[in-house]
Amino acid sequence: MFFEAGSPGRSAETVPGPRVARVIVGLVMVAFAGVYVLAAPSRTEGAARAGAAAVLAVAVLLAQLVRVVPRLERWRGGWTVLVQGAAAYAGVIAFGTSVGILGFVAGSLLLTRAWPLAAGVVASAAIIDHLRNGASADVTITCLLTALVVYGLVRLADRVGDTAAARLPLTLAAAGRERLRIAAELNRALGDGLQAISAGSRRAVERPEEIGGVLAVARGTLNDARAAAADFRSMSLAPEVTAARALLDAAGVVAEVRGGHREPLGPAGALLAMVLREAVTDVVRAETARTCVIETSEGGGLVRLRVVNDGVRTAEQGAGGLVEAAARVRAAGGDFSAGLGNDGRFAVEAAVAAGERPVSLPDRAAYRLSLVLLAAVLAGFSVKGLLAVPWGPEWPAAAALLLLVSATQLFWAGRGRPGWWPLILAVLGFAPVPVFGQAWLGVAGFLAGTFLVGLPRRASVPLVAVTMAGVGAGARMLGLGTASVVNYVVSTLVTGLVVYGLVRLARLVRDLQAAGEELARAATVQERLRAARDLHDLLGHSLAAILLKCELARRLADVDPARSRQELAEIVDMADQARGDLRTATGGDAELSLEGEVASARSVLTAAGVEVEVETGLEHPDLDGRVSAVLGTVLREAVTNVLRHSTATRCTILTGRDGDAVRLVVVNDGLDPDAPRTPPGAGIGNLTTRLASFGGTLSARADGAGYFRLEARIG
Template identity: 65%
Template sequence: MVSQQRPPYAGSAPGPALARVIVVVVLAALVDVYLFAVPFRAGGAGRIVGTVAVTVAVFVLQLAWVVPRAARFRGAALLLVQAVVAYVDVLAFGTSVGILGLVAGSALLASYALPAVAALGSAALIAAVRSPDAAGAVDSAITPVLGALVVYGLVRLAHRVADLAAARPALTMAAVSRERLRIADELNTGIGRGLDAITAGSRRALDHPEEIDEVLRVARGSLADARAAAAGFRAMSLAPEAAAARALLAAAGIEAEVRAGHEEPLGSAGALLATVLRESVTEVVRQSTATRCVIETAERDGTVRLRVSNDGPPTAARGEEGLADAAARVEAAGGALTTGLGADGRFAVEATIAATPRPVSLPDRTAYGLSVTLLAVVVTGFCVKALLQLPWGVDLAVAIAGMGLIAGLQLRWAVDDRPRHRYALIAAQALLSLAPILWFGATWIGAMGFLAGTFLVALPIRIGAPLVAATMAGTGAMAAALSLGPARIVNYTVSTLVTGLVVYGLVRLARLVHDLRAAGEELARAATVQERLRAARDLHDLLGHSLAAMLLKCELARRLGEVDPARARAELTEVVAMAERARADLRAASGAGEPEMSLETEIESARSVLTAAGVETRVELGHGPLPGPAATVLSTVLREAVTNVLRHSSARQCVITTTSEDGLVTLTVENDGLDPRARRTPPGSGIGNLTTRLAAIDGTLTARADGTGGFRLHARLRPDAEPS
């Protein structure tokens, strides 16, 4: 069982829809302020109905800038209609000039700066005419400015959320493309030149046998480069080592459980932890006393932790040799490795090391900064509106300090949505919102809106919503206790909700932008890791085998040079052909093409290579035609099996068998030549690679020694299975 943390919006993206809902709710709340004021201002039922209808029309026209299906209506004509309706609302029905902020916000969204400035300027002029005092006029003039910023900011952020969600697949593919170019450059620089040199050298050696030594040198170097590159690509992730560990434990009859709690890629940290994992699991298998082994990883505060525990009894032999070397390497990198009994009574090996930088990121980092900046400006504007009601003096300085603290707390929620002392911050916000009312009176009641916003952004909605309702009721009660008129009581009560929703909208959209960006970067990192792992598999399974086979053929040609020149030339001719095929393998490994392999061709190649190595080979084929993916996977399995026969045994006999029964095709490779007394070692990366390849088409792989000197590899798949 592998448990993996699911990134926010990793699958379908609810972000854009949620962003639009937030914007619509906040805009509706803004308009509600003007609607609730209608009964206290308009005279007669007809005038009330007309005012409500026109105000609602301004809101409906505003929705065209939010709803995607209305995008075709956006432009100068829509802006003009909205402006006409809004000015009728203000001039004919006496609605507050604040509603002109919606018009200015629409103009900013349409990139019409001058009309936006004109709308705000006219709002200030009308406010100055209507208001008997300067402070009231300034207050009324600030309201449409804040409204314009809220409209512009919310809608723009909602659009950025949609853009980020829609762009993630393209950005992920761009990350993969960049990684493929990087891989191709790395491989072509080293291995590609080596293949060219092998091809040219083998052709020269057809007529000049003394050139074979140089071909052998280049082939050895290229094989070493391919293995090093595969190991380097694999080192970015613990997944291949975990798969190999699971296979080794299963072969030993030990139940294995993997719990992954880290982010990929791990880079150099992953390479060190892979060594610890390999040595730990090897030791568990060597002791042969455990029945269950748990492999866990976790990542926190820039540190990655690996823990391998088992239920076998601890012995003095544990931790020696390989683990000691791994511990030294981990400590040299600034980490730590410990062994011993854990709190659960299991023997455990635990390694911790700093996570290496993950250089995968998405472009355009401005959206989150825009959201935080807008929040800061809007919160500051609300604070200024409240402070304008106070006279100059000591009280004003105290009020400015208090409002500054409130504004800072609001920004805190946008920067960090899970602070350590959440409830202490909420309590501080409540104190700063309530206590100054005893000193400043009605002037400070507006701060209750910030408290409502804190409840919405800091607490689950099931808790925050009732608290907001209580805050609104408390605001109305305090306004009544201060002997304010009915119109002001309603205004303060509704404004508490509006301010809270504005704060919530800006903070929530800032988080959506941040989360979607983080999810996009995580998807890009995951795609990059998968691309590197794919390159590692292809290098190991395809190119590694080809280079090993060429090396073997060159060795054979050198030995045959004097005793059988014709046979030596034939072997060298085959090396040239192998080098040409290896070029195609290199293109596949670098992502420039998909490998297409024929099982029949690979079987003949395997027979040729094994025979050249002195291994008696018997082939028994019982399969029919195979589709491309199945043939390619089984051909890759066969390549790895032949490589293992040559590298890890002194085989004298090898049997390659294929069968087809009940819709399943099986490939079996059996060989002798193993020392049954040899220490059991972990499977190489090839077994993990093959397990991954087969699993992609719903196949299975088993590979184990029989205890009497033989080894059997068995692959089974359904030919018509679609790759996943």
């Protein structure tokens, strides 16, 4: 058998929290105490003495549970170990309790890092057993294994709690690190450009010949901002997949998305986003597809993208628009292919090295600890079993089979479902019993552990009961007495709980670490997407407006110097505002207001030759600051689209209340109804996300011949 009457065990289940981990550990401790309580009548004469031995065993258990139950934390201290030691030694010396119970005391001392005292307790157990029975090796091993199991169970349960508690701080730290990284990148790339624009504009007021230099800097800074926004968005394929699905839906193509990669992607994201964009644009442009599947996967250090549609008739037709995408993927060391499959559908496939992740993988220290402890338990069990096998021809065979059992159990421990392992362990657990006798009865405990870890409770519990019954039947067939039969049956359960606890608690720590990693990844992605939105919506607009003002100032320098100087003065103010936008993009608070953006929109659109009409029905001072800021952002994006994507000559801006709701409407006459479909930009998606956080909605659609209408509502 694995444990004598009265050894501790260990239990853990892959469950989503520290509380369950504590319950599992407590359950195993109770199971151990039950072994000693059940053994009391057979080891102590008289009901009173047996009752006293049982009470002392319960006292040892209660002292151990103080280390497990959070509500008993205030009772933890050196005195609990003293009480536990007194109860354990009293039971062993005065009432004949198995010296294996001293393993609880040794385990508690290990938890307090009193290693020499723990070793002393194990040595005392060996001495007591030698004086009592003339043998010490078997019981010494039992006591040592008990101490290791107690120590490992409690430490793993503590690790579960620490890991769960650390997830939120680690997530916030990941977002903070990403924010600092973004700030360093943007301040270095864009801060100097904005400073140069501001200083150059001031000089150009007196020296108009320098306007060209300011214009060049503004154009370069705008390109840098757009490139940075694209880079931040490429950390995640999610925005590109969302845009692709929207484009396919608008074209009447049924889109199916199957995501199988981890985010953020890092540099691989930019390449795959570009491939996805080009592939989907070609699908829509052909206007023959009915379905399109977008699939991602990850493995072997590669991230893979696959886009399949049923609208391409020849491989040459499908690959024609993907030459540049193929070249860029291959230049980066990736693989690219495009062609017709056996099913007649056209598939575009790209594979790129995943590269370094912005968020590290969870460490496996706790999992390694559990495997080391399990290996120690298996080694101790094997030695105990071999001590019970007489030396002779059978001994090498027993050693080889026990080594096979241990290797099988360790190899299986790192896997999920048990597969064929229960069958293998069942054969190894029961077939050798007629040969090796009672020395082999304890092997079935590992079979019970396999059932508990690898199968649902509705299947594992009956199978464990059958295993225990099989052990009892085998013990009876070997002619053992009732006390020994009960001892072996209960020890089978305890051994199974030990395996269950070691493996399950470790997997729980691993799962919690993985969940924390996913939260940190999500925080990193969201921080990057937030920066991309702010760059696009805030800084992009400011730089586009500055660029427009610079062009206007240069044209007016000779024909209307006074107006040119006025435009340059406005550029200085706009550059100062852009620096505020840069602070927002790097994690600062937005300093926008709807009222200020209405005035800015009027100025910028008028400078571009667009007739502007403003109708306001809002009392801006009474408008909530956050609502005013988000509507100001919407207006910025709308004006940017008028300047960049249309041939508008007239733009109407309406603000007002509709009951409790606040609304902003921007209408322009620059829509070309005959223009081909193009992939949606990031702006509309960004604004939809911003408004949704305030319970708002956004609609953007054609509104009559040549008119485009954007409406935002909050409330």
